[in-house]
Amino acid sequence: MKNKSKHHSPWGTSLRILPWDKQEDEEPTLTEKLISSTVTEWYEAKHREPSEEEISLINSIEITECPACGKTSFVKFGFSHGGIQQYKCKECNVRFTALTNTIFQDRKIPISEWIEYLMHLFEFHSIATSARDNRNASSTGTYWLHKVFTVLEDIQKDVVLEGNVYIDEMFFPVIKNKTVLKDGKKLRGISRNKICVGCGYDDKGHVLLIVENTSKPSDRSTWNAYGTHIKPESTLHHDGEKSHGILISNLNLTSIVYTSEETKGLKDEDNPLDPINDLHGLAKRFMREHGGYDRSNLQGWMNLIWFILSEPYNRFEKIRNFIEIAISTHKVVKYRDVFRKKGRRNRKNHHASAN
Ligand SMILES: [Zn+2]
Structure with a gap:
């Protein structure tokens, strides 16, 4: 993989080839030899049989x-x-x-190498850091992330919130070149510049994070996001958002509304909507930590956050579950497909900040 960046990123090119390897007529210096042997040692440790x-x-x-x-x-x-x-x-x-036909089909990298990557990913580490730790080219982080998204694609399919259910929407900015302009000015507030994510939580610890593909929740987007994920007859704790009405009537929910006037100024532990606020906070923090990355697969990110915040909470058990799901998921992710589609836009938006 060629490093197409204008800047000389220390991690952008393969670490296997060092500049003095190309000088045929000159013997490397002792310093160069030390660097070479160290890097070779790393490389071999990472690419063993x-x-x-x-x-x-x-x-x-x-x-x-x-x-x-x-x-x-x-x-x-x-x-x-x-x-x-x-x-x-x-x-x-x-x-x-x-x-x-699984994400592990590229046999150049053993499955065991994934364990370290997943350790960092599930710890809210940034992808850039993981790529460095894995001592591979920086693009590997993005490529593997797409593989992770593929494995977790259907992970929330069977989630059903029950008992005391808390729901609330959160919003993420859309990527910069899609910002809607009106008379040359950026639109403010919850406009088409934000994407709504329906969040849910229940007192059994179940989590739900569904992208609504709209800027403002509507009856339809609310129903599509939550409709199959809340058990009928449950108790719904929420802020009284109008579109929640469709859930209350269709699923025969008991509705308890906390208006923002009521919850404003309350300490976290006294705020009945604290569990869902906490979920928003964690999801936003995770997205902020991955600020430089393409936001087009927002549902992929939400599935990953869901996986991190859901049981089992132990990271090693999470890694076990991930590998077992990946082995039985027959979907391939091709390196060139990830970068052909996204390459251009990625570079353009590399410095677009996350909110
Ligand atoms: Zn055949």
Whole structure:
């Protein structure tokens, strides 16, 4: 991957090739040799062959069909990469492994490398920091993030809030080149420059974060965001936003309204809407920490925040769940697709700030 930035980013180019590697007629200096051997050591630690444990995991995955044609007549066909079981389809002759068509199908990077990346990601670390820690080119962070979004695409599908349910909308600015101008002036307030995200929370700790694709909640956007995610007969705690009425009537909810006059000036612990305010605060903080990044996949970000804030709360258990979902999610993310579509816009908006 070429570094297209005008600036010389210390992390933008591959760390594998050092400037003095290209000088054929000159012997590197002792300082250069020290740097080379250190960087090679890092690189090798990061790009080793899969471990015994990783191979056992991959070979334990049950294959039900050929990833290319979907037929079930395939045979075992030798091993690769130090012991990963290969298969061959008898119908279409395609060779594959258990990881074909998953986000792990690029075997240059072992699954184990993901563990460190996910550790940082689930800790609210910035992606830029993770890329540095992983000692890969900086674009890897964005590429992996898209893979994470793919794995978590349907993660909130079955969420149902029940009992005491708190809901409230929060707003994120849209990316800069989409800012709506009126007579050459930027529109202010909750205009088309903000995207509404429906947030929910219940006293069992369930979380919901759904992008409403609109600037102001309407009956329709409210219903689309929350309709299937609140159990009928629950108690709804909210600020009395008009469009919530459709939820109250369709789902037969008991409505308890706290107006902003009532909650203004209350201490957090006394504010009945504190759990949902807290959720807003965490989500906004997370987005701020990832300020330089493309905001077009806002739902992807919300799914990630959801995953971080939901059970299991232990990071290692989260990583286990993520890897298990990823292994069974047969969707591929191609490097060139991520950057072909977004490359231009990304560069333009690189300095657009998050709110
Ligand atoms: Zn096939």
